[in-house]
Amino acid sequence: MPDGAKSGCVENISIQLKVNGKSYARTVEPRKLLVELLREDLDLTGTHVGCDTTYCGACTVLLDGAAVKSCTMFAVQADGAEILTVEGLEKDGELHPIQKAFGDSYGLQCGYCTPGLMLSSLQLLSRNKQPSEKEMRRAIAGNTCRCTGYQNILKAIQMAAQNMKGV
């Protein structure tokens, strides 16, 4: 058991993780949330905090390929993991097909929820190349959008699925 645990004082913990393909080593307070690590320590502010109550999904990132709410996980729990955030979607200045589709289909208005929605869409499309409308709705049920009414988001996911065929 670490000494700090006995005395009651909090000991910082060293972690290593990969974010968007880049390795990072950081020493963090155990209470720090993953989203705080991303935004405050790594300056990756594309991942948003919407509700901070595990409801809205604005903070969604991929953890080893699975969509998770980064406000509902401690940074130390990502030790050894690979994280993908919205900043990691584009490659060599080229937008990811999902990013393009969200733009082309007007799948966003204010854009606050968009990073999370795109990462939920990516988990879906990486496991299911041709999702039905029902599957799309289920995949984004944990992402709240207060502007679009979701119709254009569904169109965007469908367009992305088309564009990602053969990728």
Add this chain to the structure above:
Amino acid sequence: MLAQLGDDSKLLAGGQSLIPLMKLRFANPAHLVDLNFISGASYVKEDDGTLRFGALTRHAEIETSDAVEKISILHDCAAGIADVQVRNRGTIGGSLAEADPSGDWATVLFTLSTEVRCLGTNGQRTVTLADFIKDAYTTALAHDEIVSEVAVKIPPPGSGGAYLAFKRSAPVYPTASAAVQITMDRNICKDAAIALGCVGLVPVKAKDAESALRGQMLTEKTIQTAADAASAAADPQSDMRGSADYKRVVVGALVKRAIEIAVRRARGEQVEVGHIYA
């Protein structure tokens, strides 16, 4: 380790309930022990007519497990909990150990023969689910014990079940939920188990509703009698999700639909179930 850290420590499994509770300062443990780095605690195994779930098996893994097709009510539950992100993190063992009155797993597992395996410094013991869930947020776990496995007996042939929850939106807890598991002998209901969620401090076993079905042909009338009995058995609190009277009506309607689906599934029909949104 828990014994060393003392009473002010808590175990962290999927964290999808505990971390939000900590943010609200409803839980304020001095120490958290993260279980996620334990390997081999996430599995779905079938042996000797029993499905065994490692305590750290995520809802998403159960949702996509082939073995779970044997008990469709378990699939209904796993696939319906909150949203994709929560299902990717939350665990079956964590859900039972949390014993939230609005949690889905305990309600569903109350309709099956379920045992919870607990592991502590004094070794291992097995507790039936009914003995495990003591009260809201209270279980039979000693402070230095963890859940290691959840074991569910596969029901006999001719069985079918369904779990339905009524929710305002995906990420929230249900307003009310109903789990129904029946075994048919031709047209006669041989056995029935009905549990209601979110309408009591622990899942409510609707015993009168069960006896209304047992030994009967399941006609519209018997099903309605059972649904009315379930409504009467519910003991809901009025809150922001609805008044007590409203929840009693909702839970009766859910029981009725769940029985109808359970009967069709007992006949071998494939029926897809989705949670119902307001």
